Amino acid sequence: MRVKITLACTECQQRNYNMTKDKKTHPERMETRKYCKFCKSHTLHKETK
Numbered sequence: 001m002r003v004k005i006t007l008a009c010t011e012c013q014q015r016n017y018n019m020t021k022d023k024k025t026h027p028e029r030m031e032t033r034k035y036c037k038f039c040k041s042h043t044l045h046k047e048t049k
Contacts, residue, residue, distance in 0.1 A: 007045040009036040017045060 003022070007017040016036055029047040036043045 005030065005047045007032070007034065008048045009039060010044045010046055012036065012038050012043075014038045015048060 002020040002022055003018055005021055006015050006029070007019060008015045011028050014036065016038075017034060019030075021030060031044060034040070034045045036045070039045050
């Protein structure tokens with residue numbers, strides 16, 4: 001089952017991205033480097049509640 005998640009920038013705490021993930025294959029929280037339009041650079045984004 002795929003669930004909706006929100007990714008937030010670790011530097012400015014803005015919630016920039018909405019995605020889906022498969023809870024069965026990835027039970028842990030997701031982390032990825034993405035572009036933050038508020039920081040104007042690529043930063044680490046973490047899954048939020």
